[in-house]
Amino acid sequence: MVTTTNPLENRPAALLEAIARPRPTDAASRRAWALAATVTDPELPVLTIEDLGVLRSASVVDGHVTVTLTPTYSGCPAMHAMQADVAAVLRAAGYASVVVRLVLSPAWSTDWMSAAGAAKLREYGIAPPAGHAAARPSGPAGPLRVSLSVKCPRCSSLNTSELTRFGSTSCKSLWQCRDCLEPFDYFKVL
Amino acid sequence: MSVASADVAEYATWLGDDSLILAQRLGELISRAPELEEDVALGNIALDLLGHARSLLQYAGTATAQNEDDLAYWRTEPDFRSAHLMEQPNGDFAHVIARQLVSAHYLYELYARLQASADLTLAAIAAKAVKEVNYHRDHAAQWTLRLALGTDESRRRMVAALSDVWPYVDELFRDEPFIDRLDGIAARPSTLRTAFDAAIEPVLAEADLAVPRGFTAAGGGRRGVHSEHLAFVLAEMQVLTRAHPGAKW
Incomplete structure (x- = not known):
C-alpha cells in the first residue's frame, strides 16, 4: 500500500x-x-x-x-x-x-542518512555518500558528469576511481582505490 | 491510497506499461550483457523501472479494484498501453544503449514535469523516479559516447542502432484525446518534446552522431495496437502465473 x-x-x-x-x-x-x-x-x-x-x-x-x-x-x-x-x-x-x-x-534522499550511519558505513568498508543531493542540479540540466571525490574507506585516500556506476545493490556503485588498490562499494548520492 | 479516476488510471497505465515492458526487455540481458558490470547495471536499471511500474499499476488498479499483478499478468496485448519503443527487441548492445538513451531522456523529462502534477500520487511517484532515471540517462549517455567515439566497428553499430531506434521517438510525444481531460494532472506528451530535444541533442553532438532522418513508425501502443514483438514479451512474462494461477512463493 x-x-x-x-x-x-x-x-x-x-x-x-x-x-x-x-x-x-x-x-x-x-x-x-x-x-x-x-x-x-x-x-x-x-x-x-x-x-x-x-x-x-x-x-x-x-x-x-x-x-x-x-x-x-x-x-x-x-x-x-x-x-x-x-x-x-x-x-x-x-x-x-x-x-x-x-x-x-x-x-x-541520502541526505537523510544520519552522521552515525555514515560513520558505521565507512567502518564497514563502504564509502558513505560524498556531498548532498540538494547540491545536485535539478531539472533538464543534462547528464551529470562531475562529482565529488570519493574517499577510500580503508586508507582514506581521495585518489579513487569509479569502476562501474551500478554496483551490488541499487544504492551502491563500485570503486577502486588507486593507492591501496582495494575495490570498495560507494553509497551513491541520491 | 487515493482511488484513481478512469482517466487517471488510463494515464497511469500508459506510464506503468512503458516501464514494465522496458524492464522486462532489460531483464533479458541479465547474464547476456557484454561484461559483468553491464549485467549488473542493466539489471539495476530494470529494477528501478519495475519499481516505477509497480507503483503506477498499483495506482491504476485502484480504479477497477485490481492489483498490480492482475494488471501485469492477466491482461492481453490490446489492453497494454506501452509505446512501441519499449517492446523493441534488444538486438546488439548498441541497440540496447540507443533505446536506453531515448527512453531515459524521455522518462527524465516526463517525471521532472510530473512532479508538479495536481494528482499527489502521480507527483510522489514522479519525484522518486526522476532521481533514479537521472542515473539511467547518465549511463546511456556515457555508453553512447564510448561506442560512437570508440572503434570503427563500435561506431558503425551505434550509428545503425540510433537510426533503427529513432523512428519510435515520435510516438512518445503524441497526445491522445483523453489527455485533454487531464489538464494539470498529466504531463502532456507533446509539450515534453522541446526539453527532450534540448537534452539529447548535445549528447548526440558530442558523440558526433547526427539526429537520424527518415521514416516515423506508425505507433499505436497507447491505443493497444502493438507490433508482433509485444506478444512474445508478454508470453514470457506471464507464462508462470497463467500456468499456476494463484501460486505463491
Whole structure:
C-alpha cells in the first residue's frame, strides 16, 4: 500500500531534515519508534533503518501501532524484508495490532542518512555518500558528469576511481582505490 | 491510497506499461550483457523501472479494484498501453544503449514535469523516479559516447542502432484525446518534446552522431495496437502465473 503527502521539493534543507525525522512526542509512540529503530537493512546489516532515514514515523493509538517507512530506491528488494522485520519486532514486543505502511513522498534522499550511519558505513568498508543531493542540479540540466571525490574507506585516500556506476545493490556503485588498490562499494548520492 | 479516476488510471497505465515492458526487455540481458558490470547495471536499471511500474499499476488498479499483478499478468496485448519503443527487441548492445538513451531522456523529462502534477500520487511517484532515471540517462549517455567515439566497428553499430531506434521517438510525444481531460494532472506528451530535444541533442553532438532522418513508425501502443514483438514479451512474462494461477512463493 502506497500513500502520499504533498511533494516537498524546493523546500529549504533544514525543513526537509525536520520533516524527514518527525520523532514522536508521546511516550507510547516513542517506545514503538525505538523498537522499530532496532531493525537493520538486510543488505547493510550495520545500518538501522533509522540510520538510513527509511524510518519515517511511528505512532501508537489505543494500542494499535502504525509505522511508516519510505523506500530508498523504487525497486529496492530489501523493502519488504524491512517491512516484515519491523512488524515482527513490534509483535514480539507485545503489540497485537501492527500496520507498517510504505510512503513515497517526500522522496527519500541520502541526505537523510544520519552522521552515525555514515560513520558505521565507512567502518564497514563502504564509502558513505560524498556531498548532498540538494547540491545536485535539478531539472533538464543534462547528464551529470562531475562529482565529488570519493574517499577510500580503508586508507582514506581521495585518489579513487569509479569502476562501474551500478554496483551490488541499487544504492551502491563500485570503486577502486588507486593507492591501496582495494575495490570498495560507494553509497551513491541520491 | 487515493482511488484513481478512469482517466487517471488510463494515464497511469500508459506510464506503468512503458516501464514494465522496458524492464522486462532489460531483464533479458541479465547474464547476456557484454561484461559483468553491464549485467549488473542493466539489471539495476530494470529494477528501478519495475519499481516505477509497480507503483503506477498499483495506482491504476485502484480504479477497477485490481492489483498490480492482475494488471501485469492477466491482461492481453490490446489492453497494454506501452509505446512501441519499449517492446523493441534488444538486438546488439548498441541497440540496447540507443533505446536506453531515448527512453531515459524521455522518462527524465516526463517525471521532472510530473512532479508538479495536481494528482499527489502521480507527483510522489514522479519525484522518486526522476532521481533514479537521472542515473539511467547518465549511463546511456556515457555508453553512447564510448561506442560512437570508440572503434570503427563500435561506431558503425551505434550509428545503425540510433537510426533503427529513432523512428519510435515520435510516438512518445503524441497526445491522445483523453489527455485533454487531464489538464494539470498529466504531463502532456507533446509539450515534453522541446526539453527532450534540448537534452539529447548535445549528447548526440558530442558523440558526433547526427539526429537520424527518415521514416516515423506508425505507433499505436497507447491505443493497444502493438507490433508482433509485444506478444512474445508478454508470453514470457506471464507464462508462470497463467500456468499456476494463484501460486505463491
